[in-house]
Amino acid sequence: MGNTGVDVRSVxxxxxxxxxxGGGAAGVATAVTASRQGLNVILLERYGFCGGGAVAGLSGTVCGMYLATDRAGAKPESIVTGFAKEFCDALEQRGGLAAPVRYGKTWTRVHDPLVWRDTADSLLEESGVKVIxxxxxxxxxxxxxxxxxGVTAWTKQGPLTIxxxxxxxxxxxxxxxxxxGLDSFIGDGSRVQNPTMIFRLQGVDVARFIDAYGDDTIMGEAISALLRERQLAGDNLPRSKVWLFPTTRPGELLCNCTRITGSDGRELNPLxxxxxxxxxxxxxxxxxxYAQFLKDYVSGCQNAYVNDTAVQVGVRQTRQVEGVSKLMNSDVVGARKFSDGIARSPWPIELHAGAKPKVEWVLDDYYEVxxxxxxxxxxxxxxxAGRCLSAEHEAVASARVTAQxxxxxxxxxxxxxxxxxxxIEPRKVDPQAIRNALGREGAQL
Incomplete structure (x- = not known):
């Protein structure tokens, strides 16, 4: 074979x-935080951008910032600060984060995935992280x-040892x-939550849409009934409870609608x-x-079209580490606090299986992890770091979201x-020292 003229150096x-x-929300926060303390940090990411489930999976929202409540007239009350707030503030300054919108009994914020990438790039570069x-x-x-x-990795240049x-x-x-070969487990007896392919719908009359359905991004029974009717008629619409979010872009909805199983009806495990x-x-x-259903039946969507789908199917749950501690289902619903708690969450348990997600709210309170x-x-x-934490099946259905x-x-x-x-080894680190460091940087615990 002749010389290709390509100079690929030894690695x-x-x-x-x-x-x-991994350069998702957890990976970016870890890398930036450690680098700001003066450490030499490398971040390895399989895509050409950071964001993980929020960007490649197009989840599109920063969930888990606000208390859930049944109180009449309540306003969004943010209880998650620290790096989550810093990143959201940076997104907002770049025009990439919408105001809080209703999500059942709580609120969430829709972000622009392109702005998310730029924001992560900027923070990583400013803090001196080497990104690969x-x-x-x-x-x-x-x-x-x-x-x-460390690890061995594969790059286009060849194998790399770090x-x-x-x-x-x-x-x-x-x-x-x-x-x-360390201890891990998968879901609830190896069953995991369904993956979802999220998409964006452009050409929407958003004002008409909001006028028809109100400000709650979880669609009501009228839409669910229509979905069940069309499913019985043979349409490929297995999920009847859907979530539609106006975005930072004019004329656009972020659509969390799909419920993906195998062609034979089996639950899918992305592992x-x-x-x-x-x-x-x-x-x-x-x-x-679903896009055709929205065009046919949802007010404001008659002239809409699919603008984009996620780079990959959105994954909620796969393999998790067996940890020194495990977040239990009862810890979540009981709003339990821990002396070694290093993060707080007010987000409900969301189990995605069958036609309708199961939601169990934590009202006017939060738990710690x-x-x-x-x-x-x-x-x-x-x-x-991230959604592979040690947590029971239902607990991780709450603990896996972006703000957390x-x-x-x-x-x-x-x-x-x-x-x-x-x-020292990480297991020997004093959790109180971590809590103190977080407190100095504005994270409330």
């Missing part, structure tokens, strides 16, 4: 204090005693935990490559079916910093 290994795999896009971890480096010392004093698994799927692939294929088919939920039950040199993932990353960035600075 030298890298070393850092903290390596973060289009790279995926393919293995872990172990010292023989279950201590993680050694780190502390590694953070922010993959969403506990990928590094699995590669290291299996065949299921993940079928989820993408069936998800795009459902997008067209313990630090031990992010520390593997065994194995050293590793922390997790920002909060987890904020805390884990400080935990990694304390481990590096003190020369």
């Amino acid at each position: 030298d290994g890298l070393q850092c204090d903290v390596l973060v795999t 896009y289009h790279a995926v971890a393919t293995g872990v480096l172990l010292d023989g005693n279950e201590r993680l010392e 050694r780190a004093r502390v590694t953070v698994d922010a993959s969403g799927d506990a990928d590094l935990v699995a590669m290291a 299996f490559y065949d299921d993940f692939t079928e989820g993408e294929l069936n998800g795009r088919k459902q997008v067209h079916a 313990p630090y031990g939920c992010f520390v593997p039950s065994r194995g050293e040199g590793l922390l997790v 993932c920002f909060s987890y990353g904020h805390a884990i960035g400080h935990a990694a910093t304390l481990a590096v600075r003190q020369g």
